[in-house]
Amino acid sequence: MTNFSNPLTKCLGIEFPILLAPMAGGPTTPQLVTAVSNAGGLGQFGAAYLNDDEIVTMANQLRASTNKSFGINLFLPQNPEYTDQEFSKATEALTDYFSKFGLKLPKNIIDTTPNLNQQLKAVIESDIKFCSFHLGLPTKKNIQELKEAGIFTAASATSVEEAKQAEEKGVDFIIAQGSEAGGHRGTWIGDWRHSMTGTMSLLAQLKALISTPIIAAGGIMNGAGIAAAIALGAVGVQMGTAFLTCPEAGVNDHYKKALLNTSNDNTIVTRTFSGRPARGLRNYYIEKMENSGSYALPFPLQNILTGPLRKAAAKENNTDYMSMWCGQGASLSRGIPAAKLIETLVDEYNQTLIKVTN
Numbered sequence: 001m002t003n004f005s006n007p008l009t010k011c012l013g014i015e016f017p018i019l020l021a022p023m024a025g026g027p028t029t030p031q032l033v034t035a036v037s038n039a040g041g042l043g044q045f046g047a048a049y050l051n052d053d054e055i056v057t058m059a060n061q062l063r064a065s066t067n068k069s070f071g072i073n074l075f076l077p078q079n080p081e082y083t084d085q086e087f088s089k090a091t092e093a094l095t096d097y098f099s100k101f102g103l104k105l106p107k108n109i110i111d112t113t114p115n116l117n118q119q120l121k122a123v124i125e126s127d128i129k130f131c132s133f134h135l136g137l138p139t140k141k142n143i144q145e146l147k148e149a150g151i152f153t154a155a156s157a158t159s160v161e162e163a164k165q166a167e168e169k170g171v172d173f174i175i176a177q178g179s180e181a182g183g184h185r186g187t188w189i190g191d192w193r194h195s196m197t198g199t200m201s202l203l204a205q206l207k208a209l210i211s212t213p214i215i216a217a218g219g220i221m222n223g224a225g226i227a228a229a230i231a232l233g234a235v236g237v238q239m240g241t242a243f244l245t246c247p248e249a250g251v252n253d254h255y256k257k258a259l260l261n262t263s264n265d266n267t268i269v270t271r272t273f274s275g276r277p278a279r280g281l282r283n284y285y286i287e288k289m290e291n292s293g294s295y296a297l298p299f300p301l302q303n304i305l306t307g308p309l310r311k312a313a314a315k316e317n318n319t320d321y322m323s324m325w326c327g328q329g330a331s332l333s334r335g336i337p338a339a340k341l342i343e344t345l346v347d348e349y350n351q352t353l354i355k356v357t358n
């Protein structure tokens with residue numbers, strides 16, 4: 001049996017170097033996080049849209065259901081700006097879709113993003129083992145305070161420059177997010193289109209230039225993918241899409257069905273739903289919005305604006321208007337319980353090692 005002992009497994013006290021990607025907005029339910037942690041990986045919950053009280057409640061709920069470590073993920077504030085004219089353009093593009101579901105477009109938009117400092121206070125109070133950041137970097141002081149509280153930190157990077165800055169800030173781990181990855185691109189330096197290096201290439205580049213341990217994310221769907229990432233020097237993997245079809249995931253059944261039935265790369269990176277580039281399954285809404293070059297407000301305003309539309313579509317099981325975030329490996333989805341998935345991944349990893357050493 002493989003000995004997975006490395007800086008990641010040791011720090012987090014986990015058996016396998018497999019992290020459930022934190023997925024804000026519903027997928028990472030307490031049941032999914034618990035199942036992954038209890039199976040020997042690290043369950044993580046996406047808390048970008050949760051306020052401090054909700055974070056404390058979630059952490060308490062998790063602590064009541066597992067004595068294993070778990071992690072949390074936060075977004076950096078984006079401080080978006082927009083003009084009245086841009087707001088009109090964005091709402092105009094959505095008029096037909098809103099009326100289709102009998103929805104009214106708002107007259108203005110309120111940024112409901114929770115306060116990062118309050119979220120961090122809740123993380124420290126809740127004594128969560130691991131805290132990762134997406135869409136930017138917190139301050140050195142933030143990182144220091146988390147470390148002093150015994151919390152390990154990580155930040156996503158989609159380029160060498162971002163990884164260097166994360167290293168400079170003193171995070172314990174860097175999450176190399178390759179272009180295959182599902183969900184929002186973490187890019188915060190420059191145009192996202194210039195930070196679309198694939199997971200394996202990005203990993204090799206980072207390995208050559210930085211010394212902070214790296215966690216690979218993007219397109220990893222099986223044990224061979226984990227073995228490839230570890231062979232390239234990663235200390236672990238962060239997998240999102242592979243867990244979306246688990247029965248424990250908080251994902252609409254029709255979204256799950258779409259993932260289980262999708263053809264090989266039917267995904268696209270689009271700003272049309274949230275205002276930030278994110279990878280998901282192509283559908284009618286994305287095609288229409290992309291093809292017409294429709295204006296989208298910056299994140300999170302577009303996300304807030306399209307919220308009622310996505311909610312109404314999910315209620316009616318209408319996948320034409322749902323955001324179905326996933327990575328390029330979606331067609332390899334399995335739809336099995338999380339514990340079984342972890343067991344299978346470890347088994348496949350071991351089989352891969354036997355193959356390459358014989």
Ligand SMILES: Cc1cc2nc3c(=O)[nH]c(=O)nc-3n(C[C@H](O)[C@H](O)[C@H](O)COP(=O)(O)O)c2cc1C
Pocket residue numbers: 021022023024025027046047048073133134156177180181182183184217218219220238239240241242325326327328329
């Ligand atoms: C539905 C979904 C939601 C996501 N939400 C987050 C998030 O809240 N925070 C974060 O750091 N990453 C998020 N990600 C990105 C993952 O951390 C990771 O980069 C990605 O899942 C890896 O690619 P894969 O989906 O091919 O495994 C999300 C991914 C998906 C599929």
